[in-house]
Amino acid sequence: MIMTFVYLIQHGKSLPKEVDPERKLSDEGIAETARIAKFLKSAGVKIDKIIHSDKLRAKMTAEIIAKELGISNISEEPGLAPLDDPTPWANKLNEVEDNVMIVGHLPHLSKLTSMLLNIPTEVVSFRYSGVLCLEKLESGVWRIKWYVTPDIIK
Secondary structure, eight states: OOOEEEEEEEOOOBOOTTTOTTOOBOHHHHHHHHHHHHHHHHTTOOOSEEEEOSSHHHHHHHHHHHHHHTOOOEEEOSSOSTTSOSHHHHHHHHHOOSOEEEEEOTTHHHHHHHHHHTOSSOOOOOOTTOEEEEEEOTTSOEEEEEEEOGGGOO
């Protein structure tokens, strides 16, 4: 039985727009994302592809994780902005067989999660650099496998 996993991660904490209009990751955001990446590696998480939005903070988060896990398949994709409709991505993920990580934003990730789980309300309280692992069963139904945030990893 081959399982498909999708990892949804909210980008790391970024600098305020007033300080940096590009909103690069803050030092705290870099450190927390690195901590999560080390955890994912130590847990033996296998990711085939990392996808991120066009926002610099998402790209930086994806790059930190890709480097730690030795992943070269990383790409920027449309439809992952904070206010984008999650329906196209829900449809794509329902067809995917690879283990994919999506680095994105709220409220998009929250809506995407609810859509995949077929629950009409927010089911996960995402946090900067937090990773949600969803597992697709053979029936095509998604379920939460685990969720980890930087503050519980020391």
